[in-house]
Amino acid sequence: MTTTDDTPSSPPLVLASASPRRRELLAYLGVPFRIIATDAEEHEHDPPAEIVAALPPLALPLFDHPTLRAWRKAHAACASAPDSVIIGADTIVALEGTVLNKPVDPDDARRMLRRLAGKTHTVYTGLAVIDARRADASPLLDLVASQVSIAPLSDADIDAYVATGEPLDKAGAYGIQGLGGQLVHAVTGSYTCVVGLPLVETYRILSAAGIRGLRDPVEGYRRWLRDQGKETPSCPSTLP
Numbered sequence: 001m002t003t004t005d006d007t008p009s010s011p012p013l014v015l016a017s018a019s020p021r022r023r024e025l026l027a028y029l030g031v032p033f034r035i036i037a038t039d040a041e042e043h044e045h046d047p048p049a050e051i052v053a054a055l056p057p058l059a060l061p062l063f064d065h066p067t068l069r070a071w072r073k074a075h076a077a078c079a080s081a082p083d084s085v086i087i088g089a090d091t092i093v094a095l096e097g098t099v100l101n102k103p104v105d106p107d108d109a110r111r112m113l114r115r116l117a118g119k120t121h122t123v124y125t126g127l128a129v130i131d132a133r134r135a136d137a138s139p140l141l142d143l144v145a146s147q148v149s150i151a152p153l154s155d156a157d158i159d160a161y162v163a164t165g166e167p168l169d170k171a172g173a174y175g176i177q178g179l180g181g182q183l184v185h186a187v188t189g190s191y192t193c194v195v196g197l198p199l200v201e202t203y204r205i206l207s208a209a210g211i212r213g214l215r216d217p218v219e220g221y222r223r224w225l226r227d228q229g230k231e232t233p234s235c236p237s238t239l240p
Contacts, residue, residue: 010212011133016040016077016088021177025197026087028224029206030215036086040076047071056143058124064099066090067126067143074139078132085209088128091196093172095121100172109162112173113183117153121172122146125193127201129209140205144198146189148176153183177228190239192221199240 015026018037026033047068055067062068067090074088093100095115103109122145129140166180167173174180176187176194190198199217206214221240 011131011210012081012084013206013211014077014081014084014086016073016086017090019089019196021175021195022089022197025192025195025199025220025224026202028215028220029199029203029217030220031206031211031213034081036077036080038073038076040072051139054138054141056126056141058143060092060094060097060099064092065126066092066124067128067141070126071128071130071139071141074128074130078130082132084132085206085211086130086132087202087206088130089125089197089202091123091125091171091193093121093123095119095172102169102171103167103173106162106168109167109173110158113150113153113158113161113167114155116150116172116174117158118150120147120149123148123172123194125196125198127198127205129205131209140208142201142205144190144193144201146187146191146193148187148194149185150174150183151185157183192224192240 010031013031013033015023015033015035016038023035051068051071052062055065058065069090070088073090074086077086100112103112125144127142131137161167161179161183164179166175166178170180174183176184187194190200192199199221203214203217217240
């Protein structure tokens with residue numbers, strides 16, 4: 001199908017994630033999409049060898065690779081959206097070679113925050129885009145890493161933050177876009193990677209997959225910041 005000026009039309013877009021933060025950020029790129037959420041990232045079945053070979057290098061266990069998790073999400077959504085381009089994303093927090101997932105309870109959140117306090121850790125977000133219309137098309141894969149420094153925290157600081165409930169559904173037990181941003185001393189790299197969807201790389205990978213009409217990611221980032229009620233992040237200036 002083509003538009004009246006013979007420019008190929010943009011295929012339907014699907015976000016294979018239940019994350020409200022990813023849904024919010026993707027909307028700032030200005031194209032319509034629908035959501036298909038699965039639990040595929042938790043599956044442990046062996047992925048195809050060609051997918052493993054195509055993954056960006058990462059010195060962590062394969063199961064924890066966020067780009068593989070992102071691919072699992074997008075792949076699982078293909079059957080429900082065979083006419084669409086599907087993007088999956090997954091974010092992990094890693095400190096000293098250990099992945100810090102979502103805490104299981106408040107005590108686990110306190111333990112994670114004590115480990116992070118006063119240190120710099122890495123937040124990785126993996127991206128995977130599959131064109132479900134083309135069985136022969138290779139998925140587009142990417143991995144973005146940002147360094148996050150957490151301020152020194154007292155036990156009282158940690159207890160007060162955990163009492164808000166915010167850490168309990170966040171990888172690493174904090175959310176930079178929420179109250180957890182007050183714990184962050186500095187970010188090096190993409191701020192939106194830490195939130196869960198790096199806008200610059202998302203723009204690039206969706207453009208490569210044929211999605212048209214995307215808003216400039218820097219402008220989308222600025223609009224998102226304004227709508228968050230802040231002109232700049234609550235830490236030193238970073239990339240989108």
